Amino acid sequence: xxxxxxxxxxxxxxxxxxxxxxxxxxxxxxxxxxxxxxxxxxxxxxxxxxxxxxxxxxxxxxxxxxxxxxxxxxxxxxxxxxxxxxxxxxxxxxxxxxxxxxxxxxxxxxxxxxxxxxxxxxxxxxxxxxxxxxxxxxxxxxxxxxxxxxxxxxxxxxxxxxxxxxxxxxxxxxxxxxxxxxxxxxxxxxxxxxxxxxxxxxxxxxxxxxxxxxxxxxxxxxxxxxxxxxxxxxxxxxxxxxxxxxxxxxxxxxxxxxxxxxxxxxxxxxxxxxxxxxxxxxxxxxxxxxxxxxxxxxxxxxxxxxxxxxxxxxxxxxxxxxxxxxxxxxxxxxxxxxxxxxxxxxxxxxxxxxxxxxxxxxxxxxxxxxxxxxxxxxxxxxxxxxxxxxxxxx
Amino acid sequence: xxxxxxxxxxxxxxxxxxxxxxxxxxxxxxxxxxxxxxxxxxxxxxxxxxxxxxxxxxxxxxxxxxxxxxxxxxxxxxxxxxxxxxxxxxxxxxxxxxxxxxxxxxxxxxxxxxxxxxxxxxxxxxxxxxxxxxxxxxxxxxxxxxxxxxxxxxxxxxxxxxxxxxxxxxxxxxxxxxxxxxxxxxxxxxxxxxxxxxxxxxxxxxxxxxxxxxxxxxxxxxxxxxxxxxxxxxxxxxxxxxxxxxxxxxxxxxxxxxxxxxxxxxxxxxxxxxxxxxxxxxxxxxxxxx
Numbered sequence: 001x002x003x004x005x006x007x008x009x010x011x012x013x014x015x016x017x018x019x020x021x022x023x024x025x026x027x028x029x030x031x032x033x034x035x036x037x038x039x040x041x042x043x044x045x046x047x048x049x050x051x052x053x054x055x056x057x058x059x060x061x062x063x064x065x066x067x068x069x070x071x072x073x074x075x076x077x078x079x080x081x082x083x084x085x086x087x088x089x090x091x092x093x094x095x096x097x098x099x100x101x102x103x104x105x106x107x108x109x110x111x112x113x114x115x116x117x118x119x120x121x122x123x124x125x126x127x128x129x130x131x132x133x134x135x136x137x138x139x140x141x142x143x144x145x146x147x148x149x150x151x152x153x154x155x156x157x158x159x160x161x162x163x164x165x166x167x168x169x170x171x172x173x174x175x176x177x178x179x180x181x182x183x184x185x186x187x188x189x190x191x192x193x194x195x196x197x198x199x200x201x202x203x204x205x206x207x208x209x210x211x212x213x214x215x216x217x218x219x220x221x222x223x224x225x226x227x228x229x230x231x232x233x234x235x236x237x238x239x240x241x242x243x244x245x246x247x248x249x250x251x252x253x254x255x256x257x258x259x260x261x262x263x264x265x266x267x268x269x270x271x272x273x274x275x276x277x278x279x280x281x282x283x284x285x286x287x288x289x290x291x292x293x294x295x296x297x298x299x300x301x302x303x304x305x306x307x308x309x310x311x312x313x314x315x316x317x318x319x320x321x322x323x324x325x326x327x328x329x330x331x332x333x334x335x336x337x338x339x340x341x342x343x344x345x346x347x348x349x350x351x352x353x354x355x356x357x358x359x360x361x362x363x364x365x366x367x368x369x370x371x372x373x374x375x376x377x378x379x380x381x382x383x384x385x386x387x388x389x390x391x392x393x394x
Numbered sequence: 395x396x397x398x399x400x401x402x403x404x405x406x407x408x409x410x411x412x413x414x415x416x417x418x419x420x421x422x423x424x425x426x427x428x429x430x431x432x433x434x435x436x437x438x439x440x441x442x443x444x445x446x447x448x449x450x451x452x453x454x455x456x457x458x459x460x461x462x463x464x465x466x467x468x469x470x471x472x473x474x475x476x477x478x479x480x481x482x483x484x485x486x487x488x489x490x491x492x493x494x495x496x497x498x499x500x501x502x503x504x505x506x507x508x509x510x511x512x513x514x515x516x517x518x519x520x521x522x523x524x525x526x527x528x529x530x531x532x533x534x535x536x537x538x539x540x541x542x543x544x545x546x547x548x549x550x551x552x553x554x555x556x557x558x559x560x561x562x563x564x565x566x567x568x569x570x571x572x573x574x575x576x577x578x579x580x581x582x583x584x585x586x587x588x589x590x591x592x593x594x595x596x597x598x599x600x601x602x603x604x605x606x607x608x609x610x611x612x613x614x615x616x617x618x619x620x621x622x623x624x625x626x627x628x629x630x631x632x633x634x635x636x637x638x639x640x641x642x643x644x645x646x647x648x649x650x651x652x653x654x655x656x657x658x659x660x661x662x663x664x665x666x667x668x669x670x671x672x673x674x675x676x677x678x679x680x681x682x683x684x
Contacts, residue, residue, distance in 0.1 A: 046500060046503050047499075047503070048608075048609045048612070049508075050503050050507075050508030050608070051508040051509060051510070051607075053508065182654060208653055209653060209654050210653070210657075211656075211657040213612055213613045213657065214613060214656070214657050215600075215604060215610070215613040215614060216406040216613075216641075216644070216645075218399075218402035218403075218405070218406060218645060219399060219402065219644075219645045219648035219649045219653065219656065220648070220653055222395060222398055222399060222402070222649060223648075223649065223653060226395055238510050238605075239510055239604065239605050239607070239610075242510070242604065242605050243604050243605070246519055246520060246603075246604070249520045250519075250520060250522055250529060250531045251398065251529055252529070268509065268510065271511070271512050272510045272511065272512045272605045273512075274512055274519075274520070276520075311509065313509075
């Protein structure tokens, strides 16, 4: 009797169980559970580009603090950081692990144009949302338009253009030279400077480039000096900036200097240039390190509490600025979190402020960062704000 | 501009010479190209930095302690890594140096982090000497002097001292040298120690000229290698000539031809020299009898 009844009972039980669980499985979103959202980030923790690795650790600090405050809608952020050594093939392998093994909802930051380009399409195919992707201002993240990518770094083209405009309009400097790194970053800076010069009927008096690994910039300095430039705009990495300033000082070349937000770590630059950084005009997309804005005060307290051994440098806390809009998107998306609800929520941000300039995203424009401010480095290493937040992208 | 380009070329060439010198010392004794030379110098320089920055050791003592560290590092590498290689070939030993390079790079990244630092140095990198209207920073001038003096000391050492002659004998035929009573293993350790110390001198000067970070020796090492190939891999005076020539060629190329392609000049020099005169400008062509 029992044997006879067992088969139909088992069938009924299995059917009921299947029907109960199937809708849940169908609705399950990769990287989202009742208690967690999984977010990944790749970043160079070792190798030649390890300087930028602190960006990813800064994001880690932000998520730690956020989780201790209770997370978002009852979910904690499970943050997974992987070292890609700034090598695109490694980044690609990690992306596969993120999506196919761990199952992430989205990525944040992931510094580097090369590494980012290696995984952009893969993430898009797998509907991975990418916030502050590439942590850089190249146009690769917004051209062509990609609804999964939210760019939060001012475009280098516009930043360079704005800086040239500042030199021309505020300081009346017309003889401008450019020193740039020979890659996408440097070339897009050059493009911005040249576009403004062309608009005003001017021409750069010299444009000098250097390869990333070069360590002797003496002939570059001589070329800049012989151009008779009143001002030099620099789109380079910290080492090159220090070497060039030193070489120029040696040969007695003292132009006005201006540079991009990538060199906004004033204390570091003052130290490695032995004070030559004083007078530099910098554009900034994020609050200064000693800002008294309530958010900066709160993050500095988190830094002291969780990671006091990390240096509070601009690369480090920019990792916080990149993660902030992600958290806001998660908040606005509510408890029903899918890539679609997240994207729609992000597209409601209008002049939204964290510690960076105002962000705005719409359904047709995901270049959120359009503002910078200008400041000048003082002899004691502090910064004197020259302008308020200025819109540089139309 | 021509004169200034040449003077600046000479100055940067002196740094290349120092690294070339460190490479040549090892090559002369063991036929091995040491790809860890740059990273050994970098780690030694970080030791100097830590002594001065964290322990407030006066500069001269920091330099002496750094030299001591560099000597121990060189001897340690030979003793612990190279000597343990089973039936070593030159290629195998070169690969070990590559492995050691990666270990040191990883260690430096872990210990000191990737941030750029400034090495305190008593000679200014910005104040200059003026020679008939041509300027050279004080540290550049003293780098040239130091590289020439070191080259001369090592030249005399190899030529006229018993240990120096034993080092040359070890390179030419290790077995014969051993039969003649030379303690070849000791000689090899000594060679690596001396080379590491010369590298440390180069590292400290290069850091003082620019910035100190774990990647600081990547470019200078390549240029040092090109200088050694240009001057001759077995010639000590060749390192000075090679370094100076490479520095000047690079600067003239950057000044008058193209700055964008300046960084490939060193590669072109290596290729050209290996095609035209593989032994280099000042080394004798040396053929081993089979």
